[in-house]
Amino acid sequence: MDLLQQVIDKFKLNVLAVDNVPQSFSSTVYKIRLINHRTVYIKIPYSQAKLELEYTVLKRLRNELPVPEMLDYWEGNEEVTGALLLSAINGAPITEKVDIALAYDIGVHHAMLHAIIPNEQDFKSSVSNVYGQWTAFIKRLFYSFAEDVKEVIDPRLYEQSLKHFEHQLNLLPSPDGPSFIHMDFRPGNILVHENQVVGIIDFESVRIGAVEMDFTKINRDIFMKYPGTREAYQKGYESIRPLIDLQEVLPFYRFTDAFNSIGWCKRRGIEKHQAFLQENLAYLNDFLRTSDS
Template sequence: MDSLIKLYQQRLGLQDATFSRIDHEEGIVATVYQVILPSGKKRILKVCQKPVDYFNEIYFLKNLVNLPVPRVFQELPPENEINGAILMEHYSGNLLQKEDFTHSLIYEIGRQLACIHQHNATGYGDLTRSNELEVDPLQYFAIKFEEVFHECNVHLPKQLSDKCYQYYSAYQHLLRAVDGPCFTHRDFRHGNLIVKDNKLQGIIDWSAARGGFAEEDFCPIEHGEWQISSEDKNAFLNGYSSVRPVPNYKSIMPLLRLCRALNVIGFTLKNGSWNGKNEKIYSFNYDFIKAFPIK
């Protein structure tokens, strides 16, 4: 066991607990351990690579206690060279897979997304930094788009990057009519949903969550990451509409998908995984940009 885990054991009073690292393809921005206490009870220890991830995770877990999100048992804020860590509830079950899809399960997942969006936010952006929130959704989106665009700009052929930026410039005005600000998960997909026996157990990984607009959380399902049938998608939307109206997201979805594709490409470039372990998602998003704009 590495020395850092021994440090977390000591800081959290878990010297007698057993730690085992959870490795899966979804875990790319944090280090996660299953912790087994002497009593046999299980916990999850999430070690956040960035302070902003830690503070966002804590904020949303504590403000969504009425939803199926993990309870926080202990907190270890980041300090000096030590990454922040959260000891939280362990859910039995597995990450959602396509073979798990049933109308009732997908309906419930859609309903829970609507419940998240029912939480109003005071502005757009990082809710742990209330003095930096944006009141204009265009400015909020522009900050993110400019960041991911410049991460990819040197890598992409000039013709491709010019096409992306021209589309953004031409259609960003559509964001004036978005549904927000509200709580948004911003990575609402299979790898962050735990299910068991056809029931949703928990929604995990809140480090990317922000005050945003509801349409953002429909992007993964529209971007093809769910590989969902039209019947199951209807069940998802029906579950959502049982709580609140489904946003009219069709007009801005190409722009949201473009930003998501650039974000994934930029991330894989930064960590050097674009031609390695994340080559599949890199290629999917690169091919999407090459074929953009979609009809």
């Protein structure tokens, strides 16, 4: 039986139409229009660990942040890893230019996530706690992707990257946390309506860790593209909680993000992700050339 049909049957849905949701990299997501004209989403993560994590986090955050409501849950079988049935939020992922007002609101909502203090139950849950071994976690993540990066980039650039990583890792400030960190906080996972944030989605990579890694993708996709957004974001963020000195940590995390993203492209298919690969390769080259000059 078709995998999606299995899930539809499990959730007892009367379906009118099904649309694939693009730009979902760690799950298969479908937009489902029901006979009664209601819209819901089916999310089928690539692993049961990701399924359990998102299930846990959505339940934990539902009263703290604007997140999808979990309408149903299926733990899966031998063929399907399991699935979540999620409510629709009246908004769309950010695809247009981000202005000052929206950047401020993104800062507010990001800080709302970071301000949630993990409790004793959270530390016992499926959410991985890496805060106490933060440096080791960054190192493990970097070197796991290094195996893939090594097969893609010039050997001299590879060795230069490893050298830079080891040197800068020792210069990082004390980590800010422990906090819930999204790990994929980017425009595609921020839903907006009428230029305001109405939802945050995709929590299958959440960890309890240090907040500094969580600024990497909005720096890449918003701050570096739209002048003035970083300052506006900072004001919004600081209306909720203090913000670390971004300038002290962003260069290092932007570098590791570019390096790790090259490894991610290798794992997921170089041809399919060629544009993203070249973007990160160009950044890595420029960054190391500048930092060593």
